[in-house]
Amino acid sequence: MIKLLSVAIVAALFLESHQQRPGPFVRPAAPVVKPGTPRPGPFVRPSAPAVKPEHPCDSLTHIECWTDWFDRDDPSGSGDWETYYNLYKENPGKICPKPHAIEAMTLSGLSVAAAGEVIFKNDAASGFVCRNVDQPKNKKCSDYRVRFSCHPPFCGGGVCWTNWFDRDNPSGTGDWEHLSDLRNENPGKICEYPLYIEVVTTDTMTPAVSTGENFHTFNPTQGFVCLRKDQKSGGCRDYKVRFGCPCKN
Known part of the structure; x- marks a missing residue:
């Protein structure tokens, strides 16, 4: 009886050691390609559409x-x-x-x-x-x-309004906030064709039209210029400007 039991145990161990166990995943080998057969080019992921840089009047x-x-x-x-x-x-x-x-x-x-x-x-x-x-x-x-x-x-x-810009101080001939200069110094931040311009003093946000000063230039296509020689006081206040653009939803 003991001999038969020993034979059964050995047989069971032999069968267990020869059973197929799941091994590590192996990527299937690439199929054999016959000589002269055209090979497909490498896969290229479609590029994402170009993102337009954020423009002040697009946001x-x-x-x-x-x-x-x-x-x-x-x-x-x-x-x-x-x-x-x-x-x-x-x-x-x-x-x-x-x-x-x-x-x-x-x-x-x-x-x-x-x-x-x-x-x-x-x-x-x-x-x-x-x-x-x-x-x-x-x-x-x-x-x-x-x-x-x-x-x-x-x-x-x-x-759609841009940010406020204050590029000049009135210590020289006056306060020069020209649109062309502001565009050069702030690329991409002012729309191509502004519809409006708003000008206020830098200290109290008083509208320029309420200061009683005279202005050499004051329009959305050129910007703003206050000349000291045009003022009775002999000087201009310090101004900042922003431009109103057509909104793009």
């Missing part, structure tokens, strides 16, 4: 769609209240439900910073409020107007 993040200006209140009472709620209610269809920016300016053309007054509210959700009680020496607020920036489809595409 939706640069689009600014502004409403008209609104002036619903005068500062003769407690102040100038240009609240979003009242403006939206009094001008149906003219202001988007959720504007993402607001701009305020005095009726004389001064920015909020240039006016130098204490402002109670100045945000897209609340609107703009200047209270007389907050002003020093019993001074009343200026009369302001406001506009709101909405998502582009609200007003048909809007204007």
Whole structure:
């Protein structure tokens, strides 16, 4: 009995050692090609389509769609209240439900910073409020107007603005912000045919048209130039410019 059991164990071990076990994966050999048979060329992955360099007027993040200006209140009472709620209610269809920016300016053309007054509210959700009680020496607020920036489809595409540029200081003959010079110094950042130009002072963001200075050049096809010799004060303020381009969605 013991002899038979030993033979069975040996036979089992012999069979197990000769069973096929899965080995490492081996790539099948390439088929044999007869001499003279044309060989296919190497596989070339199709190249990805060329990506056009980002242009300031191709990016939706640069689009600014502004409403008209609104002036619903005068500062003769407690102040100038240009609240979003009242403006939206009094001008149906003219202001988007959720504007993402607001701009305020005095009726004389001064920015909020240039006016130098204490402002109670100045945000897209609340609107703009200047209270007389907050002003020093019993001074009343200026009369302001406001506009709101909405998502582009609200007003048909809007204007695509470049970044601000300030290439010159007025220490020489004046402040020269020529379009040709700005293009040379900022390749690819200004569209070929600007539609608009905006010029403000570098310190208070006061619009150039509100400074009372005279300008030698002020248009979107040439740029901006303020000459010291043209000013009664003998000098120009320091300006920065940006250009409005057609938006490409």
